[in-house]
Amino acid sequence: MNNKSVVAACLFAALNICTLSARAEAAAAPQTYTYGTHLDIHQVISLEQDNSVACGIVEARMTYLDSAGTTRVLDYSKFADGCNNDN
Structure with missing residues (x-):
């Protein structure tokens, strides 16, 4: 095999791994x-929230890995980040 074939094979393998993780x-x-x-949270992957409200209750979503390495998604309600200085 020449270098171009090896590089192409490595690139193809890397793209397949990224695609599989995105699908999961x-x-x-x-x-x-x-x-x-x-909750069995081993590692948090991402945190998202509705930013339309300056202060109040918003819907949020956490994507995380559990102790078995399975990707999980949790929807929950929380105070918006804009409420930090309000009582």
């Missing part, structure tokens, strides 16, 4: 948090 994240069905929900 997209395939995770969101779970809505309720009081008493058991």
